[in-house]
Structure formats: structure tokens, C-alpha cells
Amino acid sequence: MTLKKELPIYHILPEIKDTLRKRPSAVLVAEPGAGKTTVVPLALLEETWLDGRKIIMLEPRRLAARSAAARMADALGEKVGETVGYRVHMDTKIGPSTRIEVVTEGILTRMLQGDPALEEAGVVIFDEFHERSLHADLGLALALQAQNLLRPDLRLLVMSATLETEPVSRLLDGAPLLQSSGRTYPVETVYVPKPKAAPLESFVVEQITRLLPRHEGDVLVFLPGAREIHRTEAELMARGLPSGTYVRKLYGALSLGEQDQAVRPSPAGQRKIVLATSIAESSLTIEGVTVVVDSGLRREPVFSPRTGMNRLETVKVSKASADQRRGRAGRLGPGTCYRLWSMEEHGGLTDAGRPEILSADLAPLVLEAALWGAEDATELDWIDPPPAPALRQAGELLERLGCLRDGKITEHGKRVASMAAHPRLGHMLLKAAELGYAGQACCLAALLQERDPFKSGADLRPRMERIWSSLADSPRKLEANASVDRELLSRIVQNSRHLLSGLKSVIGERSQDLKPASCGLLLSFAYPDRIGRSRSGGKYLLSSGRGVRLAGEEMLSRSEYLVAASVEDAGADGTIRLAAPVEERELTEHQPALINEETAVYWDAGAGSVRARKTVRLGAIVLKELAYENSPQDQIAAAWMDGLRERGLELLTWTKAARQLQQRLIFMHRKLNDWPAAEDADLLTALEEWLLPYAQGVRSLSDLKKLHVEGLLLGMLSWERRQELDREAPTHIRVPSGSNIPVDYSNPDAPALSVRLQELFGMSATPRLGRGRVPVVLHLLSPAQRPVQVTSDLASFWKEAYFEVKKDLKGRYPKHYWPDDPLQAVPTNRVRPGK
Structure with a gap:
């Protein structure tokens, strides 16, 4: 294959070259079909400013990276790995003469961390930037700082099919905006609104069945996720397909081989139906597609900083995504797009999708920023600044894992960052290696990084046993043993070996016993906030305070403790998808830093008394509660004060003299403002002043009732005040x-x-x-x-x-004394004076 000169991008190549000769950055918006991905890197190869350095092009997906490299190599009449190569996870084709490297996002981040100046590169091209993935935003932020501080001659070119250009241009210090039209054929748009009550899969199958006789060529169907893809495939097969028509699936969790099959042209005389997620929106040209059926939905993970978990949300696509999907039908000839919504609904769609940085788990980003040297990720320049709550949650998690200390990366954090895994899993791998469990931890990490190949209950242990035994098997035996998704299982095993190789490069060839390890213990290193204790009925309280539950009854339900590796964070209690049991003794032995001992002396309202308890906690989980012997007297006394505030002063013993004294004090305060207030509410407010010092020996209610309230109230007064009280508010009058x-x-x-x-x-x-x-x-x-x-x-x-x-x-009362002049009469407390 050679690149066709009539591709629209050729008309703007002189402007692209001229701009990059004069400016360090540019933004190129090229519509689908323009040819930007394969033409622009080749066109820049001989530019003098490149000075023999490499071109690094970032592609958001592995399949797109391999496909772009293959097409460019073919245009040069070469094989991949010569002038053009690629680097993706667990697959690299780079040679000594490679000048163009097509890399995926994590690879670019590692290249920048290893060589912040990118000395071997002359330009970094960010392709399909409109997808706004987390790593693309991070890669651009790091590359921009490298350009500003270390490599002013480094060029940055941001390319996109649909993009709000001004924010990107502004970020790149006013980079010029270049525009190229696309090469798409006319696409007829047909709106077929799905009735609300109709199941999506059934309605999609109905539309496919109707359109197949009307149109020639292949059909590309956009569905929100793998679940809908499998259901649609099953229903299509159950209805039966016309002779020569077959189904291919296309989503991110599939193997590269399976993805290649979906992209590859159909054999002569046959046609295919590709059931795809949004992975097929851009970058890929699926040969032969003339019809698109768009459900108008996509599934995206939304991270909750409050719970530290993701939940999957099915959302409507944006207008930009809908246009991208529609354009798939017109890449190679006229086509038709069936939209399963109304024109009115289309008008209500958002213009563009939400950048991943606004809704993602930011722990990887914060760790990479700290490794880069930024104590705060906000020190870097972003198109959309990462949200403060997610940054805060990420920082707290990394501090808990020992990756950060006071915002700065630790040596342990540097080792974790070097692992090809989420910081949680990287931490688990290193901790497991210290205990001699590296092999099993790599199996577990590889399993958690992929789609579940077994789909049977939530218990991770049977899955681990299968993968663990497969590590030692030959490829032939592995295929014979695997009853479900053999290629996915093979990839997990391959990734296990890849992780183990990377782990050994960090920890060295230390002895690994490969002894049986508790799957739950290993998980507890990665998910200390998801250790759960049973609340009966398959419900658990996590150490983070979140409630979760198992979806159904299974052996795992009998476990007192478990660690939840995957939770669908929706509803009052999240649903556990993957977990493993763990023993309390394992946690106390290997995770002592998670366990805190708290002592508490408190007023127990139900018992009407003060309790002194010692509580052993793992986050929100109470492991045990014991009597707190020899608790400090001041804490006990303070707890009684809480009891008095709740129950009132009637807990004390009030004699008639004590009440009269209180009333006298109230009188003095009301009439003489310089006197202290002494009503019940006032006394309760001031307990620490007049009562607490004398309650140090109180351990029971009977002790409290022995306190002499009259003396305590008098203790509030100085000697002079007592004298004035007796004089101005006497108990008796003679x-x-x-x-x-x-x-x-x-x-x-x-x-x-x-x-x-x-x-x-x-x-x-x-x-x-x-x-x-x-x-x-x-x-x-x-x-x-x-x-x-x-x-x-x-x-x-x-x-x-x-x-x-x-x-x-x-x-x-005739016998009594009734004088005519009372002022001159003799007072008497008898019948008559002197009697």
C-alpha cells in the first residue's frame, strides 16, 4: 500500500512544515479521512530542524498504534521496525534505524520520566487528542514543561479530528491553528428512535436485520460496552444471519488478534457485522464499512473521591462523537448512518465529551507528577485543571501506600512508579516480593488489569489457582486446559511474566519461595481501604466506611473478613465483583500500620453510666473492644460531665439548702450583673469550672451522688463574695x-x-x-x-x-394580741407578749 497523494492533508503539508520551522508548537485539526495520522509523520522526516532526531507519535490505543505504524511502513515499502516502529504494552517493534516511533500513552509517560529532555526526539505528535485521555493530558503537560525548561527546540504538534482548539492553543503559548478538510463520502443520516420500553440489544438486532438486504458492504454497530456486544451477538446468532455474513467484536479488553480480525477486510464474497464500543470512533479505518448503526450511548468510568471507587455510567454520546461515528460510514465510499434517537434528542446532546481528567482516579497522575518533581500536580499546566477533591484523595492514598511523604515522592514511590501497573498494584507487587510472594502477586496484578476471563462468582481464589498453574504450563497445555477465553487467559499469563520480569529489575534476583500466599493478604496491600468485615447476609463494612455486598450467595459470603478488589460503586451498598478472604491474624501480622488502638471513656446514654473501653480498629472496622482498665481519672470525670449535660443536673443530689443557695445566686446575678450566672443551663455550661475539679474520684453514679452540691456551688465564690451573699441575699431574716x-x-x-x-x-x-x-x-x-x-x-x-x-x-382569734398601734406594740411569736 502507498499513501495516496489526493488525501486532503497534502494540501496543508507546506503550511504545517513552515509553521514548525518557525514555531515550537502547532495545533492541527483535520477531519476524518484527511490522512493526518499516516502522512504528517512521514512528511516531517526530512525537515532540517529535526536534525536526525526521532519523531514520537502518541496514539491513544494499542490497535491504532500498530495499525498506524504498519500503514506508514507499507507506504515506505518497508517492514515495521525499520524506519517506522511502535511500542505498546508488552509488544515492541523498534530497530536501530527507526526514526518514527508510534507509542501508546503510558509508554510516552515512561519515556519522559526516563529522559525529561527527550534528547532523541525532535518532535512529539499527539494524535487523536480530542479523546482527552488522562495520559494524553499528562503527556502533554510533561512534554510542555520539558520544552519550556529543557528543550526549547523540541516541537509539539497536537492533532485532532474534532477539538475545541482555543484552549489547546492557549496552553501552547498561542500555537498556530491549522485546519484541513477531511475526505469523506456523502453519508445519509437516518433517525430511528428506540422506544423507551424496547431492550437495546433487541432493537439493534431488528435494525441490522432490516438494513442488511437494503445495503451492500460491512456494518459497524456502536454499543455502549462489552455486555451489550455479547448480548447482541447472541441474539443475532439466534435469529440467523444471511449466508456469507459473520460477526466480529471490537472493544478494548479483547486481544490484539481479535481486534485485528475486526479491522481486517472481509474475504471476497463475504460481509461482516462489527459490534464495537467507542474504540472504533477514530484512528481506525475498518475496511469495507458502508453502514453505521449508532446506539448513541457509551460507557465511561466515573471516579468517586469520597469512596475511592469507580462506577460505570452509561451516558449519551456528544455531538462530536456522533459525528465521528457517522463518518465511519463514509471513509471509503457513500454510506448510511442509522441513529437510534430522534432529531430532537440530537439537538440536546452536548457538543463534546467530558475529558477523563475531570472524572478519573488521579492516583497514577499524582504519582507521575511527584516523580517528575512537582510536589503538587497543579504546578503543571493543564487544559482542564484536575479537580481538587480527586487530587486530595489520590494524595491521601499514595501517602497511605508509602509512595509520598509530605507531598514528595519516596524511594518506595519511585519503585512503584517504575512498575507497569496502577500505584495500588505496584505497591502490592513490591510488598509481596518482600514476603516471597512475587510470582503470585504478579498473577494477581495481571488478572486485575484485564477483563475477567472466568465470570464465575466474586471469589478470586479459583481464578488465581488457574492462572498460577498456567504459568508453568506450555502454550499447548494452556490451550487444552482453558475452557473459557483462552486468548485472554494467555495474555494474562504473558502479562504475569512481564510484570515479574519488571519486578526483578527493581528488587533484584532475590529468592522467591513461590510458596502459597493468601490472595486476600496480597489484595490488602493494594486495597487497604477495601478490607471488609462481615455484617451478615453477604454484606460487609469496608475499612473506608463504605458498605458493600456480594451479588449472591456463595462460599465467600461465609468469610468474616475479605478484601474487595473490584466494586461497582452504586447504591447504598456497592456490589462486590471480585474479592478474596483474609484472616485477621494475617492483617495483624503483616499490616500492623493499618491497625490502631483507641481508648475511649464516654458517657453511655443507654446504660446511664460512664464506660471505659479500648477499641482495636482497622479504619472504620472494629476488630475488638475491651474494657479499658485503669483509665485516667480526668477522662472519667469529663465523661460524667457529658452525662450531666445529657441528663441534666438532676443526676446530682440536690438538698433543700443546695437549691436555696442556687436560687440566692440566681437572685444576685439578676439584680447585680457582676455576679456569675447560676441557673441550670448556666451551671451545665460551666461544669468544668465548678464541678469537674471535684469529680476526679467519681467512678460510678453513686459516687457522683455523694458530691456535696452546696459546697461545690460555694466553691464558685471568693471569701468576699460569700460575705456579700450572706449580707445581700441572706438565707434568713431576723x-x-x-x-x-x-x-x-x-x-x-x-x-x-x-x-x-x-x-x-x-x-x-x-x-x-x-x-x-x-x-x-x-x-x-x-x-x-x-x-x-x-x-x-x-x-x-x-x-x-x-x-x-x-x-x-x-x-x-380573740385570745391573741391585736394592738391599736402596731408600730408601738411589742412583737410576739406567742398568743400575747410574755406568754
């Missing part, structure tokens, strides 16, 4: 008869004295309290102690009311 009558302060605004009238003979004025500000309310009693008059003006009573009262009392 009346003319010589009796000491108690003062009633139950109404602090009007203290009262209940006294027989005869005992006040000779008293001309009402007694006054509170520095003379408050007259006492006199409740004047008959000889039988019954009230006859209430007054706070005794002088007026003698003058005006006494004689009327005297008439009544003299008739009822």
Missing part, C-alpha cells in the same frame, strides 16, 4: 419577734418572706435585699399560718390595711 425566718428565693425577681403578722409589730419598713435595691415580698400570716395579706410596702400596710385585717383576725 424579724422583731426574734425569729429567724427563711427567705424564699424561688422567684429570683421577688424574694419572699412568709411570717406571722404579730411578729412584725414595731417594724416600720419592708426589709430590702441586693444592696437595698429589692424589697422583700412579705406574705403576712394569721396565727394559724394562713396568708392574710401580701405586700412589699409594710409602712403602707400598717397605715391603711392593718385595721381592716385586725377586725377580721380579732374576731377569729
Whole structure:
């Protein structure tokens, strides 16, 4: 194959070359079919500014990277690995003469970390940048800083089919915007809205069945995910396909071989139906496609910083994605696109999709930024700054894994970053290697990085046993033994060996016993926040505080403890997809840093007493709870204060004298503002001042009730204040008869004295309290102690009311003394004076 000169991109090549000769950066927007991916790198090979250096081109997917390299090599009449090569995960074809390297995103990050100046490269091309993957944004941020600080001669070219260009241009210091039209044939768009009640797969199959007789060529069907692809395939096969028609699947978790089959042209006289996810939107040209059926849906992971978990959401595509999908039908000739939604619905779609950096787990990004030398990822330049909550959660996780300390990368973090795995799994590999479990940990990491090949329950142990035994098998025996998805199983085994090789390069050839390890223990290193304890019925509480559950009854449900490696984070309790049991003794022995011992002395409202407990915790999980012997007296006393605040001061023993003292204090505070407040609410607020110091020996409710409240309240007053209290708010008032009558302060605004009238003979004025500000309310009693008059003006009573009262009392109590002049009479507490 040779590249056709009529490709639209050729018309703009002079402008691209001229721009990169004068400027360090440029942004190229080229519509689908323009030829940018295969033409531009070859066109730049002989540019003088390149000075013999390499061209590094980033492709977001492995299949696209291999395909682009193959097409460019074919255009040169060479094999891949000569002038043009590629590097993808576990597959590299690079030779000594390679000038163009097509790499996937993680590879570019590793190249930049290994050589921040990218000395061997003259230009980095970011292809299909509109997909805005996390690693593409990270790669551009690192490459931009390398250009600014280390390599001003390094060129950066951002290429995209659909892209909001201004933010990218602004990030690249006003890089010129270049535009090329595409080469697409007319595509008829047919809107076929799916009824809400119709199952997606059945409706898709119905449309395929109808269109096959109407159109020639291959059919590309866009579905949200692998689950819908498998269901649609099954229903298509059940209905039966026309002779010479076959089905191919295309999604990211498939092997490269399976993906190649979907892209490869159909044999002569046959036609294929490709069931694909959004992987087929760009980069790939699927030969022979003339019809597109678009469900209008895609599945994307959304990360929750609160739980530290992903959930998959099925969302509507953007207008840009819909146009990309539609364009697949017109790459090689006129075509037709069936959209399974209405024109009205189309108008409501968003213009573009959400960049992954806004909804992804940012732990890998934060670790890479720290390895680069940025203590804070926000130090780098981004088109869309990463969200603060996700950055914070990522930093906390990496600190917990020992990869960061105070925001700076540790030696352990550097080793973790060198592993071809998520930081969780990299940490697990290194910890497992220290214990002699490297081989099994590599198996586990490889399994967790791929689609599940077994699909049987949530228990990881049977899967691990299968992969572990396969490591030692020959390829032929592996194929004979594998009953499900042999190619995927083979890839997992291959990745296990790849991880083990990388691990040995970090830890050296230390002895590995390959002894049986607890799958759950290994998982606990990667997911310390997902260690769970049973709450019965297949429900578990994770150490993070999140509730999760198993989807159904299985042996794993009987485990007291487990570690959840994969959780669908939706609903009140997330659903465990993959997990393994772990023993408490394993956690205490190998994960002591996760376990904290807390002591607590607290008021137990239910028991109405103070409890002293020692709790052993693993995050939110309580491992055990014991009595806290010899708990500090000050903590016990403080807990009793909590009890008093909850139950009230009635927990104390209030004598009549104590209550009167409180009432006297309340009176003084109300009438004399410089006195402390003493109502119940005030005393409860100030417990630490008047009660706590004297509660140090209290260990039980009976001890609390033994406290002398009157003495405690007096303890609030200085000696001078006590003297003033006795003077201005006395407990008793001595009346003319010589009796000491108690003062009633139950109404602090009007203290009262209940006294027989005869005992006040000779008293001309009402007694006054509170520095003379408050007259006492006199409740004047008959000889039988019954009230006859209430007054706070005794002088007026003698003058005006006494004689009327005297008439009544003299008739009822004739033996008693009723003088005509009470002010000159002798007071008496008897029937008559002297008797």
C-alpha cells in the first residue's frame, strides 16, 4: 500500500512544515479521512530542524498504534521496525534505524520520566487528542514543561479530528491553528428512535436485520460496552444471519488478534457485522464499512473521591462523537448512518465529551507528577485543571501506600512508579516480593488489569489457582486446559511474566519461595481501604466506611473478613465483583500500620453510666473492644460531665439548702450583673469550672451522688463574695419577734418572706435585699399560718390595711394580741407578749 497523494492533508503539508520551522508548537485539526495520522509523520522526516532526531507519535490505543505504524511502513515499502516502529504494552517493534516511533500513552509517560529532555526526539505528535485521555493530558503537560525548561527546540504538534482548539492553543503559548478538510463520502443520516420500553440489544438486532438486504458492504454497530456486544451477538446468532455474513467484536479488553480480525477486510464474497464500543470512533479505518448503526450511548468510568471507587455510567454520546461515528460510514465510499434517537434528542446532546481528567482516579497522575518533581500536580499546566477533591484523595492514598511523604515522592514511590501497573498494584507487587510472594502477586496484578476471563462468582481464589498453574504450563497445555477465553487467559499469563520480569529489575534476583500466599493478604496491600468485615447476609463494612455486598450467595459470603478488589460503586451498598478472604491474624501480622488502638471513656446514654473501653480498629472496622482498665481519672470525670449535660443536673443530689443557695445566686446575678450566672443551663455550661475539679474520684453514679452540691456551688465564690451573699441575699431574716425566718428565693425577681403578722409589730419598713435595691415580698400570716395579706410596702400596710385585717383576725382569734398601734406594740411569736 502507498499513501495516496489526493488525501486532503497534502494540501496543508507546506503550511504545517513552515509553521514548525518557525514555531515550537502547532495545533492541527483535520477531519476524518484527511490522512493526518499516516502522512504528517512521514512528511516531517526530512525537515532540517529535526536534525536526525526521532519523531514520537502518541496514539491513544494499542490497535491504532500498530495499525498506524504498519500503514506508514507499507507506504515506505518497508517492514515495521525499520524506519517506522511502535511500542505498546508488552509488544515492541523498534530497530536501530527507526526514526518514527508510534507509542501508546503510558509508554510516552515512561519515556519522559526516563529522559525529561527527550534528547532523541525532535518532535512529539499527539494524535487523536480530542479523546482527552488522562495520559494524553499528562503527556502533554510533561512534554510542555520539558520544552519550556529543557528543550526549547523540541516541537509539539497536537492533532485532532474534532477539538475545541482555543484552549489547546492557549496552553501552547498561542500555537498556530491549522485546519484541513477531511475526505469523506456523502453519508445519509437516518433517525430511528428506540422506544423507551424496547431492550437495546433487541432493537439493534431488528435494525441490522432490516438494513442488511437494503445495503451492500460491512456494518459497524456502536454499543455502549462489552455486555451489550455479547448480548447482541447472541441474539443475532439466534435469529440467523444471511449466508456469507459473520460477526466480529471490537472493544478494548479483547486481544490484539481479535481486534485485528475486526479491522481486517472481509474475504471476497463475504460481509461482516462489527459490534464495537467507542474504540472504533477514530484512528481506525475498518475496511469495507458502508453502514453505521449508532446506539448513541457509551460507557465511561466515573471516579468517586469520597469512596475511592469507580462506577460505570452509561451516558449519551456528544455531538462530536456522533459525528465521528457517522463518518465511519463514509471513509471509503457513500454510506448510511442509522441513529437510534430522534432529531430532537440530537439537538440536546452536548457538543463534546467530558475529558477523563475531570472524572478519573488521579492516583497514577499524582504519582507521575511527584516523580517528575512537582510536589503538587497543579504546578503543571493543564487544559482542564484536575479537580481538587480527586487530587486530595489520590494524595491521601499514595501517602497511605508509602509512595509520598509530605507531598514528595519516596524511594518506595519511585519503585512503584517504575512498575507497569496502577500505584495500588505496584505497591502490592513490591510488598509481596518482600514476603516471597512475587510470582503470585504478579498473577494477581495481571488478572486485575484485564477483563475477567472466568465470570464465575466474586471469589478470586479459583481464578488465581488457574492462572498460577498456567504459568508453568506450555502454550499447548494452556490451550487444552482453558475452557473459557483462552486468548485472554494467555495474555494474562504473558502479562504475569512481564510484570515479574519488571519486578526483578527493581528488587533484584532475590529468592522467591513461590510458596502459597493468601490472595486476600496480597489484595490488602493494594486495597487497604477495601478490607471488609462481615455484617451478615453477604454484606460487609469496608475499612473506608463504605458498605458493600456480594451479588449472591456463595462460599465467600461465609468469610468474616475479605478484601474487595473490584466494586461497582452504586447504591447504598456497592456490589462486590471480585474479592478474596483474609484472616485477621494475617492483617495483624503483616499490616500492623493499618491497625490502631483507641481508648475511649464516654458517657453511655443507654446504660446511664460512664464506660471505659479500648477499641482495636482497622479504619472504620472494629476488630475488638475491651474494657479499658485503669483509665485516667480526668477522662472519667469529663465523661460524667457529658452525662450531666445529657441528663441534666438532676443526676446530682440536690438538698433543700443546695437549691436555696442556687436560687440566692440566681437572685444576685439578676439584680447585680457582676455576679456569675447560676441557673441550670448556666451551671451545665460551666461544669468544668465548678464541678469537674471535684469529680476526679467519681467512678460510678453513686459516687457522683455523694458530691456535696452546696459546697461545690460555694466553691464558685471568693471569701468576699460569700460575705456579700450572706449580707445581700441572706438565707434568713431576723424579724422583731426574734425569729429567724427563711427567705424564699424561688422567684429570683421577688424574694419572699412568709411570717406571722404579730411578729412584725414595731417594724416600720419592708426589709430590702441586693444592696437595698429589692424589697422583700412579705406574705403576712394569721396565727394559724394562713396568708392574710401580701405586700412589699409594710409602712403602707400598717397605715391603711392593718385595721381592716385586725377586725377580721380579732374576731377569729380573740385570745391573741391585736394592738391599736402596731408600730408601738411589742412583737410576739406567742398568743400575747410574755406568754
